[in-house]
Amino acid sequence: MGFDDLCNTGLVLGLGFSSSTGEHHLKSKKPQKFEPSLTLSLSGETFDLVKKGGGVVNEHNHQSGDNLYRQDSAASSFSNVSVKREREIGSEDVEIERVSSRVSDEDDDGSNRRKKLRLTKVQSALLEESFKQHSTLNPKQKQDLARELKLRPRQVEVWFQNRRARTKLKQTEVDCEFLKKCCETLTDENRRLQKELQELKALKLAQPLYMQLPAATLTMCPSCERIGGGVPENAAKSSYVMAPKPHFYNPFTNSSAAC
DNA sequence: GTAGTGAAAGACATTACATCA
């Protein structure tokens, strides 16, 4: 993100990453090995299956991955979105997710609190590692990772979504800090220029008319771009020095706009 | 060629649970 990007047409935060690798394109469209299916079922008949797997989610990942896998299914809610997911995920997941329902969330006490999985350090580390390589996953990668971590593909997907969001948030904070600094610098610059303008105006008023050089006699120093009088001795005598030509301060290239 | 449509996936906002000080 260059400074110019910020300043041309309003502030554009260059958030995010330049391109998502087109995986989006790869993954979709072609039906996967399973056929789309829409299943409506009462939760009753499958409730037992789910409940057996679902204990306290947080017992804390020391349990077998298999258990983890099922627990979260029990914890997850089932909605119309699941129809979509059934297409996306592997067939084994379909079975598990299909039987999930809001009703099945209910604990023994009848409350349907959402159970929340805590990922183990190993799982988190592997996910992080994978995220470093690519911030989005294609279905194959997702499946493989899920299998490796003994999580549902949906959980891997969610983790990546949340991870991307956190990354973006962090970047936004960084950008925000950067813009604040820019703002401060520009304010200072503006103050300085205002002051300089005041001084010049005062000087101009104080000078006799003949002293005021026509513009054509002014010369510009090529190195520092200061404008001085056409005649060296005049310039030497005159304390008045024009400010550099107006330009937008670029903190990337200039430490100060002053010459 | 193009408009309409549906599926898939990601972004985003929000909720809710777990943990810690």
Added chain:
DNA sequence: ATTGATGTAATGTCTTTCACT
């Protein structure tokens, strides 16, 4: 033991993209 803050898994909705008709 309680409580508020924080982190984050999970959910719901919206938007975008693409393939198909």
